[in-house]
Amino acid sequence: MIAPLLTYYLLFHYLPMVGIRIAFFDFGLFGIKQTPGYLFGIPIKGFIGLQNFRDLFADSYFWVAFKNTLVISLGNLFLGMVSSLLIALLLNELTSKFLRKTVQTAVYLPHFLSWIVVGSIFTLMLSPADGVVNAVIKAWGGNSIHFLAQEAWWQPIFLLIYRWKETGWGAIVFLAALSNIDLDLYEAAWMDGASRLRQVWHVTLPSIRSTILVVFILQFSTIMNIFESALALQNPLVYSVSDVLGTYVYRVGMGQGNYDYATAVGLFQSVVALILVLMANNLSQRIQGERIL
16 A cells, blocks of 8 residues: 555655765766866766855855745744644534535635646736736725735735645644544533633643644644745745745756756755754654654
């Protein structure tokens, strides 16, 4: 049963890691160049060592993309945890099965839309010329705003769109955890005079604490892997706030043909992601006394 999944990861995640070596070579459109290089005195064709990483750390555009990646991803992580947990708690309070299933379907559906479709929808909705959002602003006497072309607006709008798309899907794990809570705990809290809000605070949240930590660590491990969502909504006018490492690698590697440098950036991104995962794992050890990984 695990063979298809194992095959997928081997072919598309682990086997491509052989290409990491490109980061240490002078690599062009037609492969490794003939530039002479030496490793411990041994001549190796095209070997340039850590030169790409030196260029990386000296590149101001790289640091802009790195900062944007952390700011956007950490903001999205915080909003995602809070909003998904809140949606799960609210859905758990619904007593009508029909209403509950209807709301669940409504909040789950956006997850299955591709980011290209989502980007197109919101680009039209937020259009300064004929978008419905600016039509409402004009109706209230305001001036139209080009939300996706202004630096002050792009990141907040991006986070709102991301949460609209993924919050419902992120609530599934929390809903599953909520369904496993012993109802006797709520009855005991009610008999002690606890309000519904205090029951949530003293019964619900402590009961799913381990699930919250697991979800946090899993999400924390992917905060550097932001690409398609940013690419679908960004434009050259807002690169200073929208360019993340994923889009930077894509533009430098595929757009400019600088494959070795782009590989070095991608490798650096992976190392940072690994460090963040280990930090989150240690945080789990401190909070609940055991590691998740």
